[in-house]
Amino acid sequence: MICTSDIMTKSIQLRTKLGEDANSPIDIFALAQDIEQLTIVYYPMGENLSGICLKGAAGNNVISINSSMTVGRQRFSLAHELYHLYFDKNMTAVCAQKIGVGQETEKEADLFASYFLMPAAALQTKVEMLKAKNDSNDLSIYDVIRLEQYFQVSHQAAVIRLRQDKLLNADAADAMISKGVRRLAESIGYSTELYKPLPVEKQYMTYGNYIDQAEQVLKRGLVSDGKYEELLLTAFRSDLVYGDNEEGEEIID
Amino acid sequence: MTEPLFFDNDCLSAFLWVGYENLLVKLYPGRIMIPGHVYLELSSPGVDHLRKRVDLLLSSGDAVQKSIETATKEYIIYRKLTSAPDAGHKIIGKGEAAAISLAKCNDGILASNNLKDIADYVKCYGLKHLTTGDILKEALERSFISEAEGNLIWSKMLAKRRKLGFLSFSDFLAAN
Numbered sequence: 001m002i003c004t005s006d007i008m009t010k011s012i013q014l015r016t017k018l019g020e021d022a023n024s025p026i027d028i029f030a031l032a033q034d035i036e037q038l039t040i041v042y043y044p045m046g047e048n049l050s051g052i053c054l055k056g057a058a059g060n061n062v063i064s065i066n067s068s069m070t071v072g073r074q075r076f077s078l079a080h081e082l083y084h085l086y087f088d089k090n091m092t093a094v095c096a097q098k099i100g101v102g103q104e105t106e107k108e109a110d111l112f113a114s115y116f117l118m119p120a121a122a123l124q125t126k127v128e129m130l131k132a133k134n135d136s137n138d139l140s141i142y143d144v145i146r147l148e149q150y151f152q153v154s155h156q157a158a159v160i161r162l163r164q165d166k167l168l169n170a171d172a173a174d175a176m177i178s179k180g181v182r183r184l185a186e187s188i189g190y191s192t193e194l195y196k197p198l199p200v201e202k203q204y205m206t207y208g209n210y211i212d213q214a215e216q217v218l219k220r221g222l223v224s225d226g227k228y229e230e231l232l233l234t235a236f237r238s239d240l241v242y243g244d245n246e247e248g249e250e251i252i253d
Numbered sequence: 254m255t256e257p258l259f260f261d262n263d264c265l266s267a268f269l270w271v272g273y274e275n276l277l278v279k280l281y282p283g284r285i286m287i288p289g290h291v292y293l294e295l296s297s298p299g300v301d302h303l304r305k306r307v308d309l310l311l312s313s314g315d316a317v318q319k320s321i322e323t324a325t326k327e328y329i330i331y332r333k334l335t336s337a338p339d340a341g342h343k344i345i346g347k348g349e350a351a352a353i354s355l356a357k358c359n360d361g362i363l364a365s366n367n368l369k370d371i372a373d374y375v376k377c378y379g380l381k382h383l384t385t386g387d388i389l390k391e392a393l394e395r396s397f398i399s400e401a402e403g404n405l406i407w408s409k410m411l412a413k414r415r416k417l418g419f420l421s422f423s424d425f426l427a428a429n
Contacts, residue, residue: 204298224370225416226263226346230294238299242270242413 002108010087011115017086023122025151028075032082032208037061039210040078041235044068044203051077053084053091060209061085067203072154072194079113087112114161118151126150127167139168141176145185152194155181206235257361258383259286259319261349262294264364267385267415269295269303271406276392278315285310286361288351289320319355330354334374343370356380364388366416385410385417386425393426400426 012022018035020026032040037059045052045066050073052064063081065074084091088105130143139147139162148158156177163173182195197203211232218228229241258281265287268274277285287307296304310316321327333339334350345353349365353374356363362381365371375382389406392398398406403422410417419425 201298201301222343224343224345224349224367226261226349226367226370227344228346229262230346230348233294233297233300236298238297242266242300 002104002111004111007108007111008115008120010083011112011119014082014086014116015119023119023125025122026117028078028117032063032078035208037209038063038085039206039208040065042067042074042198042203042205043236044197044200051081053081053088055085055091062210067205068197070154070195070197072148072152072157074197075117075152076113076154076157079116080109082116083109083112114153114157114164117153118147118158118161120165123147123151123161123165123167127162138172141179141181141184142188144168144176145181145188145190148181149185149190149194155179155195204236206237210235211237211240255284256381257284257286257356257359258364259288259352259356259359259361260291261288261352261363261365261367262291262346263349263366263415264383264385264388265291265307266295266300266303267366267410267413267417268388269306270413270415271409273406274306274310276397277388278310279397280388280391280395282315285316286319286355286359287311287316288348288355289318290351291348292318294346294348319359321351321354325358327351327354327358330357330378342373345370345374353378353380366418368418385415386419386422386429389422390426390429 015022015026018031020031032038039060039062041062041064043064043066045064045068050066050069052062054062054064056062063078063085065077065081067074069077084105088109091105126147127139130139130146131137134140134143144155144158144162147162148155151158159168159173159177162168163170168176182192185192185195214228214231214235217223218225223231232238232240268277287310292304292307295307307316311318321331331347331350331354334345334353335347336344338344349367349371352363352365353371355361357378357380362383363371363375364383366384368384374380389398389403393400393403400423407417407422407425411420417425419428
């Protein structure tokens with residue numbers, strides 16, 4: 001039996017531990033990069049796998065995110081894997097599938113991701129504001145888009161959570177969950193980046209501990225320049241080996 | 254010289270990045286050898302365009318890919334350099350180790366810019382060795398390029414973080 005209040009508490013605990021307040025929308029990609037000894041790998045993994053968490057020896061952990069999924073979904077997947085990393089004590093390696101699918105721990109991780117990205121109090125406040133603005137007790141599809149854009153989550157994650165918190169009724173949620181919203185989001189002035197994967201050439205990337213470790217072994221004279229470059233290329237960091245493709249000086253602003 | 258040239262990533266990619274791999278073909282017809290490990294490094298998703306250029310060299314027969322089989326002399330050297338080098342030596346990259354071991358066992362020439370890390374192995378294995386600078390100098394001597402063109406190529410290679418040892422081709426020529 002999943003204890004929602006326990007999951008909610010854990011989501012706030014982790015926000016606090018990582019230096020975030022309890023309510024604001026977060027840049028989870030930037031946040032995760034600051035976690036010590038964590039390597040984050042972005043890799044296109046097809047349709048059935050959204051993320052992987054590996055707890056390695058000596059605290060060297062890896063989270064891999066399916067970069068062929070939408071940016072909104074990737075943010076949710078990263079939050080999901082953070083649950084496994086911090087709270088799933090019996091786990092050494094786990095692969096996440098679709099939202100709401102899998103064993104109890106997977107469902108806990110989904111719930112955690114939802115609360116981590118959309119804190120209950122903040123979501124409630126935003127919903128009340130939208131209802132007051134519209135002078136209506138119901139949320140429209142445009143309101144749901146405004147919420148998912150504010151919290152930067154996928155449309156599916158937003159609808160599931162609103163239904164679970166009884167902020168959307170079942171019929172409205174069912175009608176909205178499979179609705180394509182990219183055009184609607186554009187029509188009210190939002191960027192559609194949230195609903196798209198990154199371009200294929202940007203779907204391979206590694207950040208965090210691995211890159212730092214490669215730099216350390218080079219600095220300590222343990223490996224050659226060639227080995228260092230091989231380590232970076234293996235981690236899809238050709239930008240660090242050959243520089244960015246953009247020409248010109250770095251802009252300092 | 255008719256020996257095969259075994260390229261490491263740094264040297265080969267320098268020419269690929271600036272679109273001058275045809276210079277290698279003109280200078281060393283039938284002698285360009287690309288170790289399998291170098292090919293793999295150039296197959297990283299971010300540099301897929303370099304791998305495609307290598308594929309053109311391979312499909313046209315202007316270059317040959319050479320792999321290292323297990324339980325061969327090449328493999329023994331390769332394993333030592335990449336996994337258990339002698340005391341005082343760094344672990345070197347798979348691509349450069351493959352180029353060294355293949356050059357050693359096939360009486361070839363090592364094409365590599367990484368003098369700092371592999372100089373001991375060049376000496377120890379008695380290898381002939383060419384750098385990107387040496388190759389451009391040969392191209393100049395055979396009138397395939399001018400010094401001005403060499404300087405332009407050089408600056409473009411430096412922009413792609415290739416380690417050429419000198420700020421310009423002219424500086425290299427003055428010192429060599």
